[in-house]
Amino acid sequence: MKINSNYLKLENNYLFSTITKKVEDYKSKYPKKEIINLGIGDVTQPLPTAVINALHKAVSEMSSKHTFRGYGPEHGYNFLKTAIRTYYEKRGVFLEENEIFISEGANSDLGNILDIFSNDNTVLIPDPVYPVYMDTNIMAGRKIIFMCATEENNFLPMPDKNIKADIIFICSPNNPTGAVYNKDQLKEWVDYALSCNAVIIFDGAYEAYIQDRKLPRSIYEIEDAKKCAIEICSLSKNAGFTGTRCGYTIVPNELRFEGVHLNMLWLRRQTTKFNGVAYIIQRAAEAAFTEEGQAEISKFINYYMDNAKIICNTLQNMNIWFTGGENSPYIWLKCPKGMTSWEFFDFLLERANTVGSPGSGFGKNGEGFFRLTSFGDRKNVEIAMKKISSILI
């Protein structure tokens, strides 16, 4: 039996496991120190009450033979698809129910969607970027081209007509940089994809953090995007589903390559390799899209965005260059005093007992940069920012 030798080409140290190890080592050395984690992008607020109530109700249904649910549709229940359709309609995007596929999270679908594409395609990926785009394509042996995101382009790389790509990953608001494309910029990407017959995988996991109403929250707000783009979204960062697991993927009916509808291929993939999301979780997700659910989610997002403001203000006061934080839970800063990303990581851990994510872990252009997230507890964010201010002044 031959293993998939592409796996051997993966780098050994996964960013977050390295961070965890470093923090654990520090903790065992200084067990009394309290560490504040502004590193991993995990939420800290509980599930909205509307979601909790829907979960209890659905669990009770599962306890009676008459309301018990066994296998559901692999692509998701219509009640949830309808809720998502309505959510999109509010910003002028009209979807068919069969274009929406309920998933157990954006992370899985970002990897799994690649199943329906040939391994011969060339992939265009921003650098720095969420490591999953790169690793999943290395696993399949695809050729990868990186587009440089730098301080000069505000970490928003634009298409280069000299480069020919087949699959383009775009994440906006971006993880890790927090940078957000405007409509004109996304239109350039759509035009580029159409011109070279490429498909865009649009990761919209952070769309709910966009405060500026002029910025696009879905790629389908851009003309012709349905002819070239798949959109992958999640309930993790808005409704707090990081530990509850639900997302959705949109594959428009208009998307055709080599005369084949990608929607049909994805449907086939999902009905073969997936058995759908738990009924109780889909009811929870449905509740997140209700008026009550959305009102609670707004509160959580405001809470996190107020954290972001505290971080941004601190950085501004210290004259540290950064992007993000305005329409995104991520703040991407230039390491002060010419430190490398890991040097700044160690510096913050040891001197401010604060954990962030080294930018170099997201790609070579991330070197010298650093990601802070606004998902922490308010008090912790304030303490961390005070400490950072005091050690850097």
Place this chain on the structure above:
Amino acid sequence: MKINSNYLKLENNYLFSTITKKVEDYKSKYPKKEIINLGIGDVTQPLPTAVINALHKAVSEMSSKHTFRGYGPEHGYNFLKTAIRTYYEKRGVFLEENEIFISEGANSDLGNILDIFSNDNTVLIPDPVYPVYMDTNIMAGRKIIFMCATEENNFLPMPDKNIKADIIFICSPNNPTGAVYNKDQLKEWVDYALSCNAVIIFDGAYEAYIQDRKLPRSIYEIEDAKKCAIEICSLSKNAGFTGTRCGYTIVPNELRFEGVHLNMLWLRRQTTKFNGVAYIIQRAAEAAFTEEGQAEISKFINYYMDNAKIICNTLQNMNIWFTGGENSPYIWLKCPKGMTSWEFFDFLLERANTVGSPGSGFGKNGEGFFRLTSFGDRKNVEIAMKKISSILI
């Protein structure tokens, strides 16, 4: 962009969707007829009380900031792994916690596990068989060899030393035939796999239905199996999780190919393409393995096995050849009067208003055979069996 053209080699009609369509057509023609479904392998009993209680408790935890859970370990929480370890220990199988990976169901893992193997491998699959083994390998473009399961070998094909395979799928108790390998037979498979350096993917989704204590419920009850086998299990058919989604995959530390530990490859796959199972679902699964949970599960299984007895007795009285039903929820019968599988399907639907699964949908050796499942409601099983008796005598 080039699509994965292997998808175009898949057959268009998925068995269960064809069944659904035929049933819907019949219903729209005769709206007053009540149809009894002994076709799809879905459970009908509610979740055990222990599971329901654990779910409510875990949901409540998610409502408070202090007990809320965000991202969990991608490979699962230790509390559930410990429960599974203990479950295996009772039958003398000792596992390490890192060998157990919690999944959102056996179906996904049966497809996803193939990620870590080269597409150049040759796959050995029983015919007839659960269609997922075949379809997922067609999607990856692997060469498939079928091993014939027939009336002559009681639908339990044994290794053929003239055939060289790299990946071997074994399902015992088998879906769709209900046939179960004994220890000597599984030992032959383990020896064969070791002799040709192959890996066995052992699908144990129905292990809880084994009544005969001499029959192996895990492949690891066989000497040296840890050197060649991955085991994939599910809570769907024992704890009623078909709509709640939880399973587990065991990748022993001893499994090495080309000097690489498969456990490490699978860990890398899961930490990259998966974000773990919902916390509340893992608590539900943990409850299923408690003494209280297991006692309730036994009751459900006894209920289904009593259904199986009713079906078996009816078939015996009519002198219809069948296998399964004794240690499995599936009864695999030879269609009477020389009917083909689909002829018998139509005959049962029209004359007894009962739905089963045509054996030919599971492979060419399934032609002329038919699958009935014991997951139905008792009263429905009794009505269906009476009707079948009356139309066949």
